Amino acid sequence: MSLMDKIKDKAKSVRKNIVLPEGSEPRTIEAAAKIIEQGIANVILLGNEEEIKKANVKNVDLSDAVIIDPATSPKLQEYADMFYEMRKKKGITPEQALETTKDPLYYAVLMIKANDADGMVSGAIHSTGDTLRPALQVIKTKPGVPIVSSCFIMEHPDSKWGQDGVMVFADCAVNIDPNAEELAAIAVASADSAKDLAGIADPKIAMLSFSTKNSAKHEKVDKVIEATKLAKEMAPELNIDGELQADAALIEAVGQLKSPGSKVAGHANVLIFPDIQAGNIGYKLVQRLGGAEAIGPICQGLARPVNDLSRGCSVEDIVSVVAITAVQAQSF
Incomplete structure (x- = not known):
């Protein structure tokens, strides 16, 4: 058995909730179906439900995925208030916090901060900086760890x-x-x-x-x-x-x-x-x-697991990184 197979088996043993903020990206959609089918994790896709349906070009089964549109979510204001309290000393206004929270990358890490998700995987269409910046602002590093x-x-x-x-x-x-x-x-x-x-x-x-x-x-x-x-x-x-x-x-x-x-x-x-x-x-x-x-690459040092994908990633790459993230989440 390969190491990746062992990681997937470990992920299946304690099924975690992993949020995928690039919910309308076709590879991510296909990977989400595979992750659910294999029992690796519970999947939360962020994005407009109609856009996700249009992007589901292979018509994979997403019936067991949770789909959340940050812009219309009942928890939007709650997360925005949380973000404002965290960043008000940096000069952010409540209005700016609300707009920022509508961004799926920020909404995802705020879900983790609120214990509504256990980890995040992004990067199929975002840079490493785009993926890690919200994590560093909201989740931050582990106590005593100076660097991600x-x-x-x-x-x-x-x-x-x-x-x-x-x-x-x-x-x-x-x-x-x-x-x-x-x-x-x-x-x-x-x-x-x-x-x-x-x-x-x-x-x-x-x-x-x-x-x-x-x-x-x-x-x-x-x-x-x-x-x-x-x-x-x-x-x-x-x-x-x-x-x-x-x-x-x-x-x-x-x-x-x-x-x-x-x-x-x-x-x-x-x-x-x-x-x-x-x-x-x-x-x-x-x-x-x-x-x-x-x-890999596998991110380490954050207080909760967030991992970055290559923009050239395959569907199987996404499945593997979600499995890694789910295993990391078992340590928190």
Whole structure:
């Protein structure tokens, strides 16, 4: 059974309410029917019901989906009042709050804030910024977490890597050049993703660099050294080591030579890249040259689960991301 199949099975075990604000987008409509049919989650589609019907070009069965038009919803004013209270110090007026709440992306995160939904998936026709901005304003990050980040779960056909071929790579999609504190937070959040989603019971986290244990001197190495120290302070129960070169993180003989006695070196199953360039290049090389399946990007660090799609996503991509979001929601 593939990891994605395991994630879907876990989602089915505790059926969560996932809101899809792009309710009149054809791929989203088709995915909603599949999600309901497979029992992965309860689906809430946002949008005008007539527009959703017109966009349902494949005439899939949406009878078990909840359809809500934010502009005419009985809860519009309640959510608008909530949003106004949250943002009035930023200068928003009640009238502006009401208009903003009619936006399906804002309505969706306000549903989550009000515990009327458990998670959100968007991005088929919206940018990452459009998807995350409402989440950051309304849901915010987990207590003590300074940054929202992303990870990919990599499932490699060769089981010698990571845990039976499964690894977590971060951050490959959101933060361009995180500072030491942010990099430490990414490491800790990635450990949670490894446990909750990837089935990695014992995350072994390698803080990657072009240096291993001061083999090179540079301010970029210093950042990773400081991030490793901070991550250990934030989560002393985790196995974290750094700074490590990629071969020291993955190959036991190299790792134990360069970092003797390390529980991580040569055994890493979570790789934390120093910046987005390294992370994005790294996961795509492993995916394209190494033949790994890349599941993600998965957002981490928010107080409630919100995930972003690629605008080129397929119907099956949407189904998979909803399953991931539903599993994340089980931890809240």
